[in-house]
Amino acid sequence: MAVIKAAILGFGTVGQGIYHILNEKREALREKLGVELEVAKILVRDTSNERIPGTQHLLTDNIDEVFAEKGMQVVFEAIVNEEPAFSYLKQAIENKCHVVTANKVMFAKRGLELQTLAKQNGVFVGYEATVAGGVPVIKTLKNILLVNDVSCIQGILNGTTNYMLTKMRKEGWSFEEALLEAQRLGYAEADPYNDISGQDAFKKLMVLSDLAFGEQPAWAEVEVIGVDTISAEDVKVATEQGMRYRHVAEVERQADGKIVGKVAPMLVDREHPLFPIDDVFNAVAIDTNYIGTLTVTGPGAGMYPTASVMVEDYAEIIGKRAGFVVTI
Ligand SMILES: NC(=O)c1ccc[n+]([C@@H]2O[C@H](COP(=O)([O-])OP(=O)(O)OC[C@H]3O[C@@H](n4cnc5c(N)ncnc54)[C@H](OP(=O)(O)O)[C@@H]3O)[C@@H](O)[C@H]2O)c1
Known part of the structure; x- marks a missing residue:
């Protein structure tokens, strides 16, 4: 053979x-x-x-x-x-x-x-x-793009920070406690900067932007806000209001054709496709003209x-x- x-x-x-x-x-x-x-x-x-x-x-x-x-x-x-x-x-x-x-x-x-x-x-x-x-997001996007136009992509692209936000909500842990546990479990690196700062999610977002729009926003214009700006108290208040914090990487084509991106903590309600995504899971919600919003989810890392x-x-x-x- x-x-x-x-x-x-x-x-x-x-x-x-x-x-x-x-x-x-x-x-x-x-x-x-x-x-x-x-x-x-x-x-x-x-x-x-x-x-x-x-x-x-x-x-x-x-x-x-x-x-x-x-x-x-x-x-x-x-x-x-x-x-x-x-x-x-x-x-x-x-x-x-x-x-x-x-x-x-x-x-x-x-x-x-x-x-x-x-x-x-x-x-x-x-x-x-x-x-x-x-998560087969690249395959899915390539298929969708054969027929659909994509207007916006929102994703939880970093499992470590999603795990931390989940534990802060469910267990009432502080940011520091959640980070220590993520490191103990091997989710976060000894130097967790890329996860916490949003830089890891930003890189993945730029790959998605290339595919969906054929271009990226100017990197310097993309606001990247880390998950360390969220406190246990913020999470508690959000939960009382029926909302959840997600660290969301988002890229969209504006009406004028400009591609804009952002990575930041975002409050989502239960109608939002990223609301149920807990623990180390990743998810990507893709807004399209024909299908509407399609969400793919699954394990975001690991051997x-x-x-x-x-x-x-x-x-x-x-x-x-x-x-x-x-x-x-
Ligand atoms: N881990 C995940 O779950 C995951 C998920 C998605 C994507 N990725 C990406 O996959 C890549 C690998 O991640 P990993 O977690 O497998 O990393 P890793 O465990 O640190 O392994 C990296 C490997 O690359 C080798 N290496 C590094 N620099 C090299 C160089 N200049 N020349 C030759 N070999 C070199 C290292 O060799 P030595 O062993 O000899 O040092 C090591 O075997 C990264 O780009 C990461 O972002 C990882």
Whole structure:
């Protein structure tokens, strides 16, 4: 059977999840796609740490070794920050590899550039995992956009802060108590700045804006207000009034065509689609001209939800490229 060689860049939470799923679903994927996928290289910084038994021989800390591998056709990227991730994926695309990424920091800034380059090179870019982890919001939006116009998107795009707001409401915890528990459970990083400040949600919002509107608002014009502006007392008062605080990332096309965005705590009533979304869940509500408002919800992060949508991206790409070059 034809074999497709793949590389995994980054072998932390997400990278290892991809490896596990590709192994567990090997036969099912082979049957469905008619090709065998072989993970041929795994890029990390520290090759002395094996992480998953039996993978030591695949590890490298040298990207040139990844691209020197004959017949490489798919690159999964799960490293952090804009660089070197962007340069690696650019090189992969120029080498005619399909790429699948989870890296929202890189993709918020360079996503359109990579997609243009991919078109020129006849390959595909999968980026479902960059927004809301396991929630299939990119797929859903792409389908909707075939027929509908999207006017506004509102999302809970950060599970950590949604967990904190939920606990502040249900348990009466202070912001600090909720943050400590989120860190203890591994939801929040030791440095929770990106979650709390809204920067994490902002990056995901920019990816959604690119897709829905073909452009982003000027970053400097997007107001980004952190969830740390909400106190236990604010939450208590809101609850007494039948309202809930959500940390909402919102982007819309105004009547004059201008795209405007905002990330901020928002009070929502029980009629609002984001009202029932509790704990670490993410949700995205999309306003359209024909369907009305459509809301998708699910787990926004984690090893398996995130890796699963990346493997789905791979399967979709292979499906699209039924007649592409494979190595035997
Ligand atoms: N975790 C989630 O639930 C989640 C959800 C959605 C999206 N994402 C995104 O997915 C990406 C990966 O997240 P993660 O949680 O898996 O991170 P992680 O656990 O910290 O793993 C990052 C991996 O990337 C490797 N790495 C970092 N910089 C590198 C470089 N310059 N060259 C080679 N390897 C490098 C690290 O190598 P070493 O191990 O050798 O240090 C590590 O294996 C991030 O962009 C994140 O935003 C994560």
